[in-house]
Amino acid sequence: MANDTRTRILDTTALLLRQRGYHGTSLNDILSASGAPRGSLYFHFPGGKDQLVIEVTRDSVAGVTARLGETLAAERDPAVAVHHIYQAVGRMLEDNQFSLGCPIAPVVLDSPTDVPELADLCRAAFEQWIGLLREAFVRAGVPERRAHALALLVESSLEGLMVIARATRDRAPLQAVADEVAALIETAVLAGEVRQRAQAGV
Numbered sequence: 001m002a003n004d005t006r007t008r009i010l011d012t013t014a015l016l017l018r019q020r021g022y023h024g025t026s027l028n029d030i031l032s033a034s035g036a037p038r039g040s041l042y043f044h045f046p047g048g049k050d051q052l053v054i055e056v057t058r059d060s061v062a063g064v065t066a067r068l069g070e071t072l073a074a075e076r077d078p079a080v081a082v083h084h085i086y087q088a089v090g091r092m093l094e095d096n097q098f099s100l101g102c103p104i105a106p107v108v109l110d111s112p113t114d115v116p117e118l119a120d121l122c123r124a125a126f127e128q129w130i131g132l133l134r135e136a137f138v139r140a141g142v143p144e145r146r147a148h149a150l151a152l153l154v155e156s157s158l159e160g161l162m163v164i165a166r167a168t169r170d171r172a173p174l175q176a177v178a179d180e181v182a183a184l185i186e187t188a189v190l191a192g193e194v195r196q197r198a199q200a201g202v
Helices: 002-020 027-034 038-044 048-074 078-095 105-109 116-139 144-168 172-200
Strands: none
Touching (some): 027 038, 078 144, 078 172, 105 116, 116 144
């Protein structure tokens, strides 16, 4: 029962954070939506709201990181993998009826600078996601500098497109940009292969 209550509090907090952000989510909101007693919340999370939000955010980041890594590892062609990522984001938005986007974006936009651990966690998340993309492009032969720029392009476009898709309640923008970004990555990979052959004297 105790674990059920803890899980319910975590799940409720994760949902409210994605809907309302850090400042828009109060402990009273969490208690009301979860149906958990106040005493149970402080039993499981003696650090209160900040401890709870940090734990939820850490779990959310870990989930996104795992899915991103699995998708990139499953395809030899990073252009195909990235296209899959855009499609997965589109399906996620449709599944939640365009009500929820990136799990950490609302927290970042709230700028919780008074909680340094949370700010550091969000910054590290983006660095990790961008790093996974960059590594996939480098493995495919794209030079480091361009691989980093492409990784930034993918991550920033996904974040922006989630906002546009939610505003328009349409995943079509994701599909359109996915095709263009995949083509750009494919071009970069081919250019890297040509460069490697030239350097090898083939």
